[in-house]
Amino acid sequence: MPLFLMCALQSILLYLILLHSCNIAAYMDEEWKKATATYTNDTEGSLITEGACGYGDLHKASYGKYSAGLSTILFSRGSACGACYEIRCVDHILWCMLGSPSVVVTATDFCPPNYGLSEDYGGWCNFPREHFEMSQVAFSEIAKRKADIVPVQYKRVKCQRSGGLKFTMSGSSHFYQVLITNVGMDGEVAAVKVKGSRTGWVPMARNWGQNWHCNVNLQHQPLSFEVTSNSGRTLTSYNVAPPNWQFGQTFEGKQF
Template sequence: MGLTLDSYISFLCMIMILLPSRCYSQDSYVSSRATYYGSPDCLGTPTGACGYKTYGSTVNGGEVSGVSYKLFKNGSGCGACYQVRCKYAPHCSEEGTKVVVTDHGEGDNTDFILSTRAYNKLARPGQAEILFSYGVVDVEYKRIPCQYPGYNLMFKVHEHSKFPQYLALIPIYQAGVSEITAVEIWREDCKEWRGMRRAYGAVWDMPNPPEGAITLRFQVSGSKWVELKSIISSEWKAGATYDTAVQLD
């Protein structure tokens, strides 16, 4: 029996609703290419474009990556986590590697420049030497939630900060898949929020910050604001880390 016009229209509407959810599912992998960079300890680099310094070389056990411009997103992609796996059977492991973005970099149509330790995890046992000999491999990747059991989101006073005239902050141990898109500091003297500048990567800064303990708020993925009252000590120092007591989803 044929469909009536109303039934046919309803059927098409259902298809249009279901297709986007399938196309944009987080379970979907994207095809790309990956290479690696060398380091004496096989970990990440403390000089990455995200500004993480030592944290950027050791976070996630050193399984980190520089990413292409489209994934770096002018720095808002810093701290994002991806599962990356290569496609050369029988050399590649099924799970591949789970990396944290700590840098920007691309070459030869790659989206990922992996640390040596992360690139090694792409291979099955005994097959890593073969993958390293290729230099660049075809991969597939997907965004996954970052997980830091036992850690809250923290704000670190960046090493370039100079008390009291220049304050730079960087969020670390940022879980979930949300991105921090803005950071503001409360100016009690003016009774208003003042935006911090994204200096580069994940580093937010402000010259002549207010005196006393600092209250700040940050925006998550362009909508939700999270306020942290007196989170930064009135006598902050470069390198100090402050626990927010919250974590992102």
């Protein structure tokens, strides 16, 4: 291959890599947007288990105390599950913490609308309001807990995770489901494929939250996963689960 052609191809490749990186950065580096926030009366510093994202015990799912339920417009039918938001209390001298410190939370639940109440009193999650129902611990870092509701600003940020993506198996012989947690970068999963030793790549459908399913018998096969994030980045983890995997088990793959 001529030297000039090789250099041109290398330049194009470098440009595409930089363009992709810039797109991800721009996606995360959004301007501050206005919303409101309350907190849930939890007892252990985290939102209820078995929430709308399907994470179960948030401490086991690694999201812990810094979690939030999203109003309808932000929740986006579950596609926002796992996304990370930086939130700060603003424009309220009485309730906001001095200096308007921020906190980063993970979207783990849905804050349902209540159209029997007005948007200003109880109907905070009514469409099209942008609202966060935060854990007590997270809320207490930006505002005083005596407040019922506070004005906030928020923006999407990268999710900082320790370890790889986690895949929790459930289902039956002809209905396979996997819960995907601990997702870095975007935090959101947009598409999933699974592959056994006796199958090709099988596209999975979103069941609810971050539970994905397919109607294929995958038992007694090592399983690989192809996960695509909301920004379009795809990550493939080969042979995540061994042939003798069992429903209820959790396995770890690569990280974005």
